[in-house]
Amino acid sequence: MIKYLDLARINSRFRADIDRRIAQVLNSGQYLQGVENDNFCLNFARYCGVKYVLGVGNGLDALRIMLRAAGLGPGDEVIVPANTFIATILAITQCGCTPVPVEPNLTTYNIDPVYIERAITGRTKAIMAVHLYGQIAPMREIQELAQRYGLLVFEDSAQAHGAIYGGKRAGNLSHAGAFSFYPGKNLGALGDGGAITTNDENLYNRAHAMANYGALKKYEHYFKGCNSRLDELQAAVLDVKLKTLDRDNEKRRHIAHYYINNIKNELIINPQSYNEDAHVWHIYPVRVKKRALFQSHMQSCGIETLIHYPTPPHKQNAYKEWMQLSFPITEKIHNEVVSLPLHQELEKWEMDKIVEAANAFN
Template sequence: MVLFLDLAKVNNRFRGEMDERIKTVLDKGWYVQGEENERFCRHFAEYCGTKYALGVANGLEALELVIRAHDFGPGDEIIVPANTYIATILAISRNGCTPVLVEPEWDTCNIDPERIEAAITPRTRAIMVVHLYGQAVRMEKVWALAEKYGLKVFEDCAQAHGAMHQGKRAGNLSDAGAFSFYPGKNLGCLGDGGAITTNDETLFLKLKALANYGSDRKYHNLYKGINSRLDEIQAAVLDVKLKYLDADNARRREIALFYREHITNPRLVLPQTWDEKAAVWYVFAVRTEERDAFQRYLADKGIQTLIHYPTPPHKQPAYAEWNDRSWPITEKIHREILSLPMSPVMTAEEIRFVADTVNAWR
């Protein structure tokens, strides 16, 4: 059986180091907003190349807080890819703003920068890009539009820890980047966790307060904030795993390259990258019109796959107001996409078995 992602195997590589760091937290008896959080955030900011990183409770709240900190609300529109995990869009809705969905490029599945301008109105306040499947969005056009129309740019980096764009990392390509450390992510903790990166000190301080009951200093509440913090155990675990992120991403790139060189089945469309360094291959998503049959075939052969994602956000009951509308490229991607096993702990035999089995599909 080839698992899609063997999380125990991923984490057990660092078991000794993680045990030790967790023990330190337990010995100290300090569980929230302590040294581990401070250390990890410093290291994560250094890694991303930003001045600041703030640990928060999860990726959804990281996104929500970024919007909230700009005081965007009802009447404000935020441009967002139609082809994303629903959390990106929920973060906009939960601030009372209007998400304006833009279709993706067919080759990378990321938001199509050429379609953004047509979606801009006098109410547009920001462009929220998503570096989907681990690949950085081509940002030049996004930046140019933001400048032309006076918009903020935010990044959803939940799938793109370490992805590069012309020498800079995801999270350092906009006003603020939002990360998830959900266990299956390229950098994942042992539960829920998230972070926000930025180079803007004022924004950072506001985010820090907003995530801590709106408190800018102890028992003084400047904003009606929330409680969204990264706890000490998760921060300690992440600080251990961060050291290995580049090596893990390099291994993902090797696997992706192997798949791209060895999978020759003409019934499949393979994922494309606009720059090898841009992609950290959170998932390796192939496409075929007979996706469900292909998934069943692989399952019969002992290969576990996942669909990222089966239903587009605009077809979800939660967004009933959009259910009758169509974003056809997004819908086609959702119908055809299938993610093959991808993780830094896959063996050479497993990778070859996946490629050979995929090629043998008739």
């Protein structure tokens, strides 16, 4: 069976360096807010091209703390793609803000600026750009809208580590960006982890305090904060893997292009990349109308597939107040999308087998 994602295989290449760094952390006796976190945040800031990086507990915390640190709260509307993973929506509502979901572009799966402009009201404070599946959202058009209407722009970069747009990396294309280091990400930890990227010193300082119980100094609490920190072990692992992120992303691009050039089945719609550097292929999503049959066919061929994501946020019970909303493009994507195996350790024979199986589907 070709696994959709083989984390043990992916991480085995880093085993010696990870073992060494973990031993250093254990021997140091400092497991939070130590040198490993400092080093990783500095290196990730350099990599992304931003002034500040704050390591936090996970990607949802990164989104939530980022919005709160920017001063958003009750009564503020945040425009967001309707087809994002629910964490993006959760972060907005958990800050007391109102998410305003809008349709994506059916070709790129990213938020469509045409629908953004239609959704702007006097209560709109920000646009949340989600770089879905690893492809940068149309940031030039989004920034033009933001400037025209006086809005903030944020990035959900949880799937786009290392992607480049207009000479800048994801996380450095807006007021602030949020990353997840969930193990399956292009830059993945061995557990949960996240980060906020920004060039805004005030936002960084506020976020830093909010993630530390709201304290600017020990026992001096200025905000109603939370406890969200990137621990030393995860920071050490991420720092090791950051060194090869660009090379790993290039391998992902190679595999994606191989699929695009060789999967030739009229029943399967391949994804498209509008710019090579702007897509790091966290996920390779094809669209198939007979999805269940396709997945069953691939399983019978010894290939595991997944669905990212079967149900859009506006059809989830958590947001049952949205159940009557209609987003036809979003619903079409969620009803048809299937993710094929794609990771940097995938071998040529596995790629060939996946292509052969996909082309044999009828």
